[in-house]
Amino acid sequence: MMPSHALLVCSAAFRRYLAGGVLACALAGVSAAESMEAHLAALRGPDALAEWKARHALAALGDAAVPALKSLAADPGPLPPRWLAIELLGQIATPAARDALVGLLAAEKKDLAVRNQLCIVLGVLRERKAVPALSEWLARLGPGALNDVHGPKELQPSTVFVRHLEALEQIGDPSAISAVEKFLDGVKKGAGPGGFITNFVLNAAETALASLKEREAFWAAIRKHPGLEARLAPLFDHLSVDPVARFRFHESDVLRRGEQGRALLRRLGSCDKPAIAAAAKALLEKYDGLAR
Amino acid sequence: MAWRARTTAALLAVFAAGAPAYAVRTNVTRELQRLIANGQYEEALFFLRSTLDMTLALHAAWSGAPYDPQMDGVYPQFPRIYGPGQHFGVEVRVDRRYWGIIHNQRKAIAEVLDKAKLTEEQLDRLDRRVRVYVEHHMAPEFDEMGDFFFQRKAWLFERTGLFWDASFRRRLTGYYAERVCAPYYATMAAELAAKGQKAEADAYRRKAEWYRSEAPGKFRRSNGDRLLSLLQHGKTRDRLSREQVADLLKAGLKAAEADARFAAVLCLADLGEIELARSVANDADPEIRQAVASLQPSAPPTGLKPGLTVEFTPKTAQPGRTLWKVLRCVNVGFKGNERFPEALVPFWDKEEAVPPSADGPFLLAIRGKLQVPHDGSYRFYLKTPPGARATLRVGGAKVVSPDDDKNLLYAEQRDWGGALFYRIDFSEPVALKRGLADIGIDCQADNVRGRFGRASLQLFWSSDHHVMEIVPASALFHQPE
Numbered sequence: 099m100m101p102s103h104a105l106l107v108c109s110a111a112f113r114r115y116l117a118g119g120v121l122a123c124a125l126a127g128v129s130a131a132e133s134m135e136a137h138l139a140a141l142r143g144p145d146a147l148a149e150w151k152a153r154h155a156l157a158a159l160g161d162a163a164v165p166a167l168k169s170l171a172a173d174p175g176p177l178p179p180r181w182l183a184i185e186l187l188g189q190i191a192t193p194a195a196r197d198a199l200v201g202l203l204a205a206e207k208k209d210l211a212v213r214n215q216l217c218i219v220l221g222v223l224r225e226r227k228a229v230p231a232l233s234e235w236l237a238r239l240g241p242g243a244l245n246d247v248h249g250p251k252e253l254q255p256s257t258v259f260v261r262h263l264e265a266l267e268q269i270g271d272p273s274a275i276s277a278v279e280k281f282l283d284g285v286k287k288g289a290g291p292g293g294f295i296t297n298f299v300l301n302a303a304e305t306a307l308a309s310l311k312e313r314e315a316f317w318a319a320i321r322k323h324p325g326l327e328a329r330l331a332p333l334f335d336h337l338s339v340d341p342v343a344r345f346r347f348h349e350s351d352v353l354r355r356g357e358q359g360r361a362l363l364r365r366l367g368s369c370d371k372p373a374i375a376a377a378a379k380a381l382l383e384k385y386d387g388l389a390r
Numbered sequence: 391m392a393w394r395a396r397t398t399a400a401l402l403a404v405f406a407a408g409a410p411a412y413a414v415r416t417n418v419t420r421e422l423q424r425l426i427a428n429g430q431y432e433e434a435l436f437f438l439r440s441t442l443d444m445t446l447a448l449h450a451a452w453s454g455a456p457y458d459p460q461m462d463g464v465y466p467q468f469p470r471i472y473g474p475g476q477h478f479g480v481e482v483r484v485d486r487r488y489w490g491i492i493h494n495q496r497k498a499i500a501e502v503l504d505k506a507k508l509t510e511e512q513l514d515r516l517d518r519r520v521r522v523y524v525e526h527h528m529a530p531e532f533d534e535m536g537d538f539f540f541q542r543k544a545w546l547f548e549r550t551g552l553f554w555d556a557s558f559r560r561r562l563t564g565y566y567a568e569r570v571c572a573p574y575y576a577t578m579a580a581e582l583a584a585k586g587q588k589a590e591a592d593a594y595r596r597k598a599e600w601y602r603s604e605a606p607g608k609f610r611r612s613n614g615d616r617l618l619s620l621l622q623h624g625k626t627r628d629r630l631s632r633e634q635v636a637d638l639l640k641a642g643l644k645a646a647e648a649d650a651r652f653a654a655v656l657c658l659a660d661l662g663e664i665e666l667a668r669s670v671a672n673d674a675d676p677e678i679r680q681a682v683a684s685l686q687p688s689a690p691p692t693g694l695k696p697g698l699t700v701e702f703t704p705k706t707a708q709p710g711r712t713l714w715k716v717l718r719c720v721n722v723g724f725k726g727n728e729r730f731p732e733a734l735v736p737f738w739d740k741e742e743a744v745p746p747s748a749d750g751p752f753l754l755a756i757r758g759k760l761q762v763p764h765d766g767s768y769r770f771y772l773k774t775p776p777g778a779r780a781t782l783r784v785g786g787a788k789v790v791s792p793d794d795d796k797n798l799l800y801a802e803q804r805d806w807g808g809a810l811f812y813r814i815d816f817s818e819p820v821a822l823k824r825g826l827a828d829i830g831i832d833c834q835a836d837n838v839r840g841r842f843g844r845a846s847l848q849l850f851w852s853s854d855h856h857v858m859e860i861v862p863a864s865a866l867f868h869q870p871e
Contacts, residue, residue, distance in 0.1 A: 146612040147649065150605065264679045342652045350500075359508050360502055 134138065134166050141170070141179045144208060153182065157189045164190065168198040171212070176248075181215050188219035196225050201232045210249030212257045217258075221265030224338055232262050233277035239284040254289070258300040267306035272314040278307045309350070316353045319388040326380060333366065333377035352381070357389055422498075432505030432516055438499050439520045544615075548657045551630025552637060553619035560612035568605040572598045582800060593819075604764070614653020618642045636663060643667075647660075648675040651698040655681050668771075691826065694867040698758030698829070754847070756831040758868040760784065760861070764853070767819040771850040773812055778835035780847070782817065789817035826867070 140152035156163045164187065171183040187195045203216045215233070220228040236259070238244055244255050246263070263281075266274040282303045290296055320327050337349040351358040363385065366378035395689055425434040463549040489779045509514070544559030574597035582591035602696055621641055622628065630638065639661070642654030651670060664685050671682045690696050762768070772790045774780045779792035 137448065144559075144613075144616060145649075146616070147606065148613070150564065150609040226488040335545075351503075356503070357507060361513055362511070367584070368586075372583075 134163070137163075137171055138166060138179070141182050142176070145158050150286065153186060156186050160190055161192050161194050164192070164194045164198050167174075167195075168202065170316075171198075171202055177211050180212055182211070184215045184219055188223055188259045191223055191301050196223060196227070196258065200225060200227045201224070203228055203319040208247050210247055210253050210255065213247075214253065214258050214261050215260035217265040221261075221268035224269050228270045228272050229266065233267075233274050235259075235262050236277050236281040238290045239281060254299075256296075256299050259299050267309045270310065270313050272317075274308055275307065275310050275314065278303060278310065282307060309358050312350070312353050316355075318387070320384075323384055329380050330336055330372075331379065334372040336369075336371070337364075337375045355385060360385060411546070426502060426505070431445050431502055432508060432512050432669075434502050434517055435499065435506065435508075436519055436674065438502065439516065445708065445733070463686070470746055487573065489630075495834065501545060505513050515792040520587055545660060548615065548660065549635060550634070551622070551635045553615045553622065553638075554627070557612045557615035557619060560615055564608035564612060567601040567608060572601040572605075574598075585796055610649055611653045611656060614642075614647075614651075614656075617647050619651055621645070632661070636661060638664065639663075643670050648673075648678065651675065652678050659685050661799035676805045691759075693869070693871050694759060694826075696864075697865060698756050698866050699868045701753075701755040701757075752835060754831070754833040754835075756829075756833075758829055758866055759826040760829040761865045761867065762822045762827055763865070765824050766853050768815040768822050768853040771852075772815050772817075773816070773848040773850070774833065776834055778847075780815075780831060780833040781847070783830040784817075784820055785822060787820070789820050790815050829866075 121155055137152040137156050140148040141156075143149065148279060156167065162285075165186050167183040167190075171180050171187065184199065187199050199216060200222055203213065206212050206216065217232065220232070235311065247255070259281075263278065266278060281301070284290075285299055285303060287295060288296070290299065317327065320330065334349065337352070351362055353359070361380065363382040365377045367382065369375045369378065422434055422437055425431070425437070480529055495863065544556045544563060547553070547556035547559060566791060575594045579591045579594035579598060582594060618638065621638055635659070639654045639658050642650050643658075643666075645651055645654070652675065655667045655670060658664075658809075660682075667685060668682055670678060673679055673682070768784075770784060770789055771781050772781060781788060781792060783792035831847070831849070851861050
């Protein structure tokens with residue numbers, strides 16, 4: 099049996115160790131470039147614990163770690179540390195880190211594995227600035243459009259397209275609708291590259307398009323009630339960052355305006371965050387009156 | 391001929407994916423169709439929602455989660471792992487079928503929700519069931535779902551000397567604890583706090599903390615396993631006997647790297663070699679000293695003996711005959727795993743509690759003492775065979791009863807004929823004080839043999855201090871005659 103109690107005791111020590119380490123790094127401002135280099139080396143190394151410490155230390159550094167992480171992510175070396183760097187930028191999530199991620203996405207036109215990871219992180223962050231670069235990739239559907247890309251043999255181009263569609267769906271910006279529509283038309287006409295799994299991509303594109311249109315219609319209806327749009331911002335921010343709500347698609351329930359959406363809004367009406375509770379109540383008041 | 395096409399597809403799937411996996415999928419689909427046709431929407435949603443929650447929880451784990459650079463044949467359904475040579479780092483690919491599951495689940499849930507028109511009370515009940523279900527399956531200790539037993543798999547690899555492989559799994563358990571479990575429990579805590587359920591929210595918050603604090607220990611153990619694999623002089627793929635593993639771990643205790651000693655202590659503890667692990671009680675590394683100090687004492691509490699007593703009474707084969715055995719753990723009727731015969735010793739008695747000749751209806755009475763490690767709230771889970779009626783008593787109170795389906799966690803249909811394979815019921819949280827508590831299980835069932843081998847009875851627990859796990863042998867005692 100796993101000695102869970104033993105680990106429990108040990109973990110308390112680790113907590114102290116972590117707190118001490120991160121605090122020490124923060125207090126020292128990690129002024130020395132060697133510290134940063136050591137952290138980056140740990141991301142590249144075999145030691146799982148060292149990598150864990152480096153991840154936490156770099157995330158705690160915030161903006162100070164962004165340039166180094168950006169250059170590690172853009173470094174054409176082995177993929178694993180590049181993936182970690184992208185993930186850490188997503189974790190830091192400051193405007194500088196977001197801009198770094200958008201810059202990486204705009205610059206990376208060839209490496210499928212890196213683009214794949216960037217899509218995941220930018221989708222989770224719901225970074226609107228990424229929409230042009232994501233939409234641009236969807237235009238690469240014609241014959242030979244992906245001739246210059248490379249990636250691990252297991253990573254199909256179709257998977258990467260799906261990641262882009264998922265990210266656009268998560269971001270939810272209606273400006274992506276035309277790009278997704280064009281892409282969907284192209285796929286239906288059989289314009290996919292080699293190794294393209296049409297049904298798989300079609301499914302993702304249709305889902306993304308339906309979701310984007312649903313949002314657009316919802317917000318258009320909301321805009322008919324002056325002042326309501328601004329009041330709802332905290333509610334949808336809350337739904338977008340809450341992983342459980344994401345798991346259960348509560349946001350879609352609200353957008354669809356069904357019984358589930360009403361039940362969710364009633365629950366959110368008693369939320370301990372006043373802004374969310376007020377927004378939920380305000381929406382519930384208008385809910386039945388919103389045109390479909 | 392549609393039936394012929396279906397049969398051919400079924401046979402191909404059996405050969406391609408393995409019969410059990412296919413059987414599960416078939417029956418879940420069948421079961422879903424049946425439930426929807428009968429208007430049992432809440433049940434159908436339970437199936438769909440729990441699968442989706444878990445799938446997405448896994449997605450959270452995989453998206454960007456550094457893991458195994460080698461191709462991994464263990465989880466062909468979900469992540470496939472690739473990477474450059476011996477580089478010990480990150481690369482995970484999610485199988486495209488996985489995305490298909492998400493899309494289909496989304497659609498199916500939307501469709502069922504449209505039909506269902508569930509009341510708020512029904513939705514709340516569904517939430518609760520799904521939550522307990524996900525909590526149950528998210529516990530890395532739990533081994534029912536193939537994709538969720540990373541920790542168990544790591545442990546099996548350690549027990550058989552495959553430390554290189556174990557290292558990857560340990561690393562994954564770290565990521566799993568940190569990225570999936572801790573955020574999940576933290577979010578649930580916030581949700582419960584918003585609903586005003588303060589006590590439950592606190593318990594979830596503690597669990598989130600626990601997972602977060604577990605992660606570094608798991609990463610350290612991963613690193614330790616990697617260093618232990620280096621002691622095998624490059625023969626990292628050789629499976630070793632128990633004695634060979636113990637010898638390797640003895641060498642690990644003398645390793646220069648503290649992480650290797652740390653992993654060796656914990657592996658020896660898992661092997662039951664507590665005394666050997668205690669030989670480094672004065673190690674220079676404080677975490678190792680703490681790990682050694684916290685190992686369960688090998689001697690049982692005064693006046694008690696390890697294990698529970700079990701009274702097995704076959705009702706037809708030999709009426710009136712009662713067999714007495716001592717169980718180390720509440721696991722009756724397990725046949726053993728030929729591939730890892732000795733790896734299961736801490737969970738299972740080597741002696742079979744139910745004699746192989748026994749058949750037909752039986753009564754089972756299990757009695758003993760449970761050593762409660764901390765004051766706190768405990769939830770118990772009883773997994774029972776089909777048609778069984780089982781009662782669990784802890785501290786004198788009936789906590790799981792066969793008379794209601796209120797706390798039915800899961801009923802698995804894994805059988806081609808659609809018969810029930812097993813069910814799991816959970817208790818409400820039970821407040822227990824540190825020390826010994828009486829425990830008793832009464833079970834009656836029609837047959838000791840299920841359609842897929844022995845019927846089995848398993849007892850799990852979870853608490854504010856630990857995740858869901860099989861109640862360990864070290865916590866079970868009985869009063870000698």
